Amino acid sequence: MWKRVSNFAELSWKLNNHKIIRKMSLIRNQGLINGEWVSSINSETFNVENPVDQSIITQVPDMNIDDTKLAINASKIAFDKFSKTTAKERSDLLRSWYNLMVKNSEQLAEILTKENGKSLAESRGEIKYGNSFVEWFSEEARRINGEILQAPMNNRELMIIKRPIGPAALITPWNFPHAMITRKVGAAIAAGCTCVIKPSEETPLTALALGKLAQDAGFPPGVINIITTGPKNSASVGKLLCEDPIIRVLSFTGSTNVGKILYKQCSSTIKRLSLELGGNAPYIVFNNSNIELAVNGAMACKFRNTGQTCVSANRFYIQNNVFDEFLNKFIQKINNDIKMGDGLSSSTTHGPLIKKSQIDNIENLVNDAISKGAKLHCGGKRLNNIGSLFYEPTVLTDVTENMNIYDREIFGPVAVLHRFDNEDDVLKKANSVPVGLAGYFWSNDVSQIFRVARKLEVGMIGVNEGLISCTEAAFGGVKESGLGREGSSHGIDDFIDIKYLCIGNIQY
Template identity: 40%
Template sequence: MSTFDVVDPATLDVIASVPDQGIAEARAAVDAAHSAFPAWSRTAPRRRSEILHGAFELMLHNREELARLIATENGKSLTDAAGEVTYAAEFFRWFAEEAVRPGGDYGEAPAGGARTLVGHRPVGVAALVTPWNFPAAMITRKIGPALAAGCTAVVKPAAETPLTALAIARLLTEAGLPDGVITVVTTTDAAGVVGAWLDDARVRKISFTGSTAVGRVLLRHAADRVVNSSMELGGNAPFVVTEDADLDAAVAGAMIAKFRNGGQACTAANRFFVHADVAEEFVARFGAAVEKLSVGPARDGSAIGPLISDNAVRRVSRTVDELIAAGARITHRAQVPDAAGHFYPPTVLVDAPAVPEEIFGPVAPITTWTDEAALLDEINATEYGLAAYVFSGDLRRAIRIGEAIDAGMVGINRGLVSDPSAPFGGVKQSGLGREGARDGLREFQETQYLSVEWPG
């Protein structure tokens, strides 16, 4: 079998070679998942819970090793990587607890003469497709509920970051997961592998995290067999600062919302709307914080790592050039190292026009506003609706603005919206379904009811 190299984006060094699997291996993975499904789906919820909780504990026990692995293949800082491991492990703990609370319903039919029993059962073999930007969290956010529900799964991690997925699969095996329940397929032929899964009648679920463009393609393919689909797609998150906001809190929130993982996150703040009365002060404080960011390889203790590829650097550079051509000005920038990696300087721009697509990099375009109605019109004039952020000194006003934004998640006076206990997902072209919370479990279940004859 051929292999492909995994490259450290900070140094361009080859760190490992993994099997470049194809359609035959993809089908073999489904064979294993299909064979394992009857026994796993009948496994007692308590046992499924124990395995997930064991994987949670193993991830925390191996946190430093996993963080170094993520930082090496993804490029993010060690601080970001360690935070991701903790966050990713929490999905195993959360769904370990949900596994023993499957829920259901019982009631009398309104017309009488029958009782209704409602239950939930696993949808079947699930295909899980994850991106490179959070190689641990995106895996556990899908595997956790799939296993808790009683599904088996085939997993395709991003070709840029397959090592974390393989490491987590090994920890699941160590925790007691039976053979065949989860199979990771590493490949450079994503379309061929995922296409083979969607063409296989035994695959009843597709859960994808990635770009909206690819999500549309997968949904069209899934429609041919009416495959249960969950899609966590692109975003274009606004970050709103009102005139009475606590600027220290707003700057701190902006640093998290914009620069976590170097801006390479679907929830990253992409458009900054700062009230004109406080714009100058906000830009000065925010810009000063940006200029202090250390950029470089994770091993150097840097706060910001490289972008994932040279193509990503060119794309971000092109976006900044287009914004400047449209009238934006760079006010603040961090320094980048003279190194071989895919580094781009964290950048603040003012007088920036609307950004129609995700920047997916460490660039913060800022515009000012004065009229709230016009602000909301501009914010909602996008096909995306994943995340948003609102900072205001008036909580009721912040909630009112948040509720008026077309987004599945809104951070109110905080720059982080992700939590395993909360339903993660968007509206419009940002996706279908939710991950996390009870909603995440339901994505891997089918509802069934029994109508029981009940004379008298």
């Protein structure tokens, strides 16, 4: 296997270099179209950077609409055969993919941390969470059952069968680059659909690594295609995925503003839509709550991924009698538990924000609030001694409606705490925004739990719990937070067409 070497130093270098190559084997710098790793047609690329220090990890193809058309056509050709596979075949394929992801979990976590910046512990958690969707849908594939209906006439038999809708376009975000792909692709493949995946320009490497493992698992060419696009081509590629009639369903996770654009662009072909859009989650703590647990839940709910999650607690409402206790314990917990730095360091709990525009927005919101009279309790500034994209965990009170941060989805490590008097008052405030993804509240009153849960205008609720996402649950929102559900037994619905059969003139 190894050439003979002249000295120990040379042998050591070769051994170490071989380990590095093996360790980086899932790093891909080409797109995946029809089972082939390819560069862009025009040979253009863009940089993938580590947000910790903006160092370049690698370059990937900046694919345009011509590259995307090739991927769409490949998905169409593959669909003609793949849609005819049995549920057992698709189940086995997903299970093989899942097994490879489990086997390569540590390497996937390292890639994710390098391009996203979150701590390695958080990345490992996401990989485990993301893998679970593929495992789940490998099992759900064999439970896509139709129905036998009761006919109104005795010479007819009526039934409903379920068929894959067609090639699917999947547009995924940077904050959970592994899990957002697996819970979409797992459902699509279980249903018998083929996919064109467009990952975020900030985090394409995780998607490409998953594509490599799918290839190793035996996915046929064209079943999974991955298009990488930089800022120049992202909008035009997204528009093509919406308007091309071959694509029959579009699944998107991202901001409400972008979701509205995609919604309009899909109208020309009346596509099926699955939209998981922005949130502005209320976090309510009633007087009868267990404050220790409420603070622990707030830490996980607010600061996971440095606050860059769509289900993050965004507007804290603390009832008057427990406000000071919650505030003091919350600040103490922040100071004791959060250690910011390079996510690859074992001592780091939280990493940087993803890009300059993100930290600029956070800084502007906080500075505006302070200038208008908000009270700063901790944080409130950049941590330039660590890196240019790090921002201190921040707590504000006395925030009023004239401040820009008042009703904004912050998407960063900033907690805004409001006082409230009574249940009716806080529900009115919690429901005052046009979105409704997740909401949280803490109470030890059983009647109050059911009352508040019914009245909160959100798609998901954590009651005495700050972390609510799991494979078994239906993930999605109401109002302007989106359409459809991901995960759970409902996750396949968006990738299925229902076909009704009426068989008449039967002679019994």
